[in-house]
Amino acid sequence: MRAVRLLDWGREPVLGEVGRPVPREGEVLVEVEAAGLCHSDLHVIDAAPGALPYRPPFTLGHEVAGRVATGSDAGERVVVHGPWGCGDCPRCAVGRDNLCDRRGELGWHGVGLGRDGGMAEYLLVPSARHLVPIGDLSAEQAAPLSDAGLTSYAAVAGVRHALGEDTTAVVIGVGGLGHLAVQILRATTASRVLAVDIREEALALAQRSGAHEGTLLRADTARVLRAAAGGVGADAVLDFVGNDATVGLAVDVLRPGGELVLVGSGGGRLTVRKPGVLPPGFRLSLPFWGSRPELGEVVALARSGALHVETERFPLSEAAEAFGRLRRGEVRGRAVLVPG
Template sequence: MRALRLTAWGEPPTQAEVERPAPRGGEALVRVEATGLCHSDLHVMGAVPGALPYRLPFTLGHEVAGRIAALGPDAEGLRTGDRVVLYGPWGCGACDRCATGRDNYCDRRDTLAWHGVGLGRDGGMAEYVLVPSTRHLVPIDDLPADQAAPLSDAGLTSYHAVAGLRHALGEGTSAAVIGVGGLGHLAVQILRATTGSRVLAVDVREDALALADRSGADFGTLVRADTAHALRARTGGAGVDAVLDFVGTTQTLELAAGVLRPGGELAVVGSGGGRLTVSKPGVLPPGFRLSLPFWGTRPELAEVVALARSGAIHVETERFPLSAAPEAIDRLRRGRVRGRAVLVPD
């Protein structure tokens, strides 16, 4: 079968012919229908030797949806032919957190040679992907694959970040989303669907603000010298109750800290390498709380799928055939993708 493989650190992935795997034990073989392309993939491709624990080569792709083609003799809970989305952050499978579907916070994560499907283990930028257990599969029924695949990271990570703030986002509150790309536009929709909060969107691109508007944001603004003032003005001067930063640069972290009201919460999702100095006393608002959400849980993925099937959230996608992966990667790297890039079989 064809697969897009990472064979050398810092080098572009290559198309290769590899043997189609056969499921054993509790494994499942999924015929891929769609695979999302993420900035995390760019980080993996550009990593220097030794920065990640992964062993080369491996197939990329951690946002995957498809149909079960075959099951090992010990597989349980699902049947051949079922359409599924893959829960991506595979943990050790043995600790208490993995046992309850919280592989994203696996107790042994630091000891593993992988972080999940397509991240050290063969992923979905191929015709088929082998899944070690059916517990990593969530049924999608009739949900289109190009909608389902991005839910496994872009949707799940956004949902998990919002869930951690939901207690602070009742009626009359406000939340700011910084960075309205593949994750941010879904965060806007999830905030609208699951909280009573007004949603304020921030980006450096006009087209991203248009995407925020289509996603249901109440207000959008470009990053300017007066952005903090513009956001505060929308809250009557008090400041926002929560910020979800999908960029994570020093500039966006400082903006977030500058618009939070006392007792406000900041969830840093983006991996932009920024720094925020925490000191007391200091410039941070009293009662400031910080979280660093990572991916999400398997039960949350099922909840995200349910939201998508109800029509409450919709992924804006650009589709590329798998053979055009280099073009999709280049466009993502240059910030030219609207919403989420999705690779589909040729």
């Protein structure tokens, strides 16, 4: 079968031929219908040797939807819960593999992250517990839900208690995750949603996703956002970029006792010091994916019509073009690879 493989650190992935996996006891073979591309894939590709516990070569792709190809559930359409933990600890037992107690001992973080992933025609899943049914939801919509949707959902869930009536949430970075975070905020909270990006087209995407207001990242953006938040600042800021500029903006915008959710892996630094410039009483969270039960809730939102992923579709044979577009910031919403 064809698969998009990372052969070594610092090298662009290549499309090649590999053997179709054969499931053993407890494993499930999934015929892939769609696989999403993520900036995390770029972080993996560009990682220095030794920075991650993975060992190339392996197939990329941690956002995967398809059809069960073997066993009693053959034909069922599913999305794959991507973080694969040890399977034995108390957290894995309840579907919280993303927070596996033994994660530091494993040589992987999940599907396509040290283990062969879904940018291929078939995917071998170690256990049926990693599968969530999607019914008639299209694979192109379902695949990005497993990370872009799930990570955004978990990020919002962690601060939902602070987002009642007359509150403000700021979403920084309206890309594959950010545009879903805007929709999730609108669907599950009463908060006013403000969006920030460096691209006009991203602000247009935020508006289509339901943001009340959007603004470009400029020197006066903090002032503009604080004014839009009633002059007191935001109750929660969700940063899907995570570089020095956006982390600094988040701190400037947050009101005392506010919630900062740092999702993006842009290398930004936050200095914690008392006394210092951080808002008094603020809380910081660092979500990593989300649980399998939460993925079921995300799928239910999508099937209800409350959540829609804007996608750009590429055949598997054009994976290199898709990665190039992603690197250049030219992808609208989420890029999705489709076998064929």
